[in-house]
Amino acid sequence: MIQKIKSFGIDGVDGYVVDVEIDIAKGLPSFTLVGLPDTSIKESRERVTSAIKNTGFKVPVGKIIVNLAPADMRKEGPIYDLAIAIGILSASGDDVFSKKTLDKTKGTAFIGELGLDGTLRRVNGILPMLLSAVKCGIKRVIIPHGNVDEASFVEGIDVFHAKTLGDVIRWVNGEEKILEQVAVNSFDSIKKNITFSEDLKFIRGQYMAKRALEIAAAGGHNILFIGPPGSGKTMLAKCLPGIMPDMTIDESIESTKIHSIAGILNTDGSNLGIVASRPFRSPHHTASRVALVGGGSHAGPGEISLAHNGVLFLDELAEYSRACLEVLRQPLEDNRITIARAHATVDYPASFTLVASMNPCPCGHFGSRTSKCVCSSTARQRYLQKLSGPLLDRIDMHIDVNNVTYDDLASKATGEPSSDVKTRVSKARDVQTLRFRGTDIFSNAKMTTQQVKTFCEIDESCESALRMAFERLNLSARAYTRILKVARTIADLAGSETITQDHINEAIGYRSLDRKYEI
């Protein structure tokens, strides 16, 4: 007898419907799984048989064949255990299910991994799978209890959560009350629970860095902090998500999809079930290229995609391998990355704000207020050369930070809280949304050269100020459009429609690496 059960697979960041087909024929007892399953799916044979047995049913004796259709798509992860178990039981002809209730399985999709005792375990990628279910018009989905939080943001579908295989069987057999339906959660209700680990008000001094963060948040500019160890670069970077505008529901869903398939959703202990605050990813500098941009045999998402809609923080930028940094160039430009592997070609979104930090020299103390640099000028130069010109081209602001002195640490004064800065940032973002309506960009940082010409018009006096800056301060040519973009954001923050000389001057102050310093 043949039986078909619906389930889902993941392709990139989107789900698709998988038909789990089970055929039980007479013959020597065997269990075969086909349809390009990975190892974790192949092993479901053992889990499913044990789970059925320990739930009090019998695995039919015969030649069992399970096919996962479409057969040409590679399936990954132990998503199909529940669907296979239900399929085997309904195809067995052992009267586990009555004829009438059997129809119920037709309109229902089953997702979940089984334990040997029949418990249902959480799986990765629930959100994209449910979203595709809505799209395909599937009415009901059964998911593991552990995935409830994530599922509660999908509307337009009945989602039930179950704890064991036994419960699911009883539900199919008509005991409707045994499974609870997942209540739809509103995105706004969750926003109240968002907290940030760092707040600008706890940072003493560092006025320039704080102002630069505000500008970066307002215009989506990438930023590089240069300073001696212990100057608070990491703490500054961690403040950025807290001053960026709140995520919209669409942004949230997009980020959640990526986090969900990567299996890192809410691993930070929060059980919001969704990526509600802007992600902050800080891969260690030993990270490989694949870890950063994504890949592997099944082309999974990398750190840049996990940081989508949020912040990618690269601490000790100069310690990353050159190859690693160079692969960032294209995604920084395109805001997405296409990963092509033998088995799959996947397109992941990767629109993030890059925050990087580095020491000014190998010993770390060049320019420090509190200690002395012991590097030769050659060593310093070689250290800075680790960053390629094209990469620096994509970083709009370079900020010198310095050690905080004891007096600063001891002072009682607290700075401006992140929430106040966020208000200003949100206003500046609104201005940009209006400005770029009808184009495919949404922040000043993403302007093309052509758009810079249109939106960053400056008058004669600004032009001459800029020229003077290039001559007097030894700025390199690549600084030109960067300065204009940052000046545009500064003007937006100030609520000014035109860019004035003051805005230009301030922007010039954030180009520390372009300056050819003498000691």
Place this chain on the structure above:
Amino acid sequence: MIHDEEEIKEFKKQGIHVIRRGDKNYPSRLNELRQPPPVLYCKGELSLLERPSIAIVGTRTCTRYGVEVAKRFSKKFAEAGAVVISGLADGIDTAAHQGACEVGAENTIAVLGNGVNYFYPSTNRDLQNKIGEKGLLISEYLPNEKSSKFFFPARNRIVAALASALLIVEADLKSGTMITKDFALELGIDVFAVPGNVTSLQSRGTNAIIKEAHVAIACEPDDVLSVFGITSPKGKTPKVKLPPVQLSFDEKRVLDIIGKEEIHIDDLIEQTGMEFGQFSSLLTNMEMRGLVQKYPGNIFTRKNR
């Protein structure tokens, strides 16, 4: 003789003058050394060797103070008509060459610890080319010889022997600079040292030799130039009359706060109480107008006009 006439012609084609010991233009002062270099490979203007010369040497890991002093003294020496000799190393040496080059590269001689065609440190490539063109590069090593750490102390004896006076700007207690000083004292050359901050590692050596009264103190370029019976030319370079600077109220305040010390941007803004964006714009503007100087780490000083 090390090279025969044929070989010397061959070098000449490459723009390198070979001076052997015993040749007419071999600097006679080198003969006073215990181990005079048997041959010198030179690139540039040999006539520089005939002019009165002052060597400026010091540490490679110098401070801002050292760079400023070395440049200022060197420039004054060059203006007074002396040739500035140094070793083209990082730090003080580079500053000394640069100071003289501000007057003209024909005012400086670099004695190298490697061949004249080899660039070390690589950051000084442009400077070395400039000096090789108008000034003079001297080395006792074959033109393509790489540097080795044993070459630099040996190079120092030539620096000392070629100079009529030696000025030490910044040096630690045990350093190549001290070796140069010992050679100079042995040869009976006047040695000067610039005193420094007693807490500075870079001035430990100079302060110590001043304390031991081995050398004379140099606080002004004239202290050194008096050896030659000259003083730095006054009014020779006509002072360009700078237009009077119009300072706004805020600019005046910022300059008052900076005072004579260096100050970090955080301290500066706290004392002005201005909003950062406005303050930052003001500071950049002042920097462009040459009122303040910015250093790495966001440290500011007033700039002398």
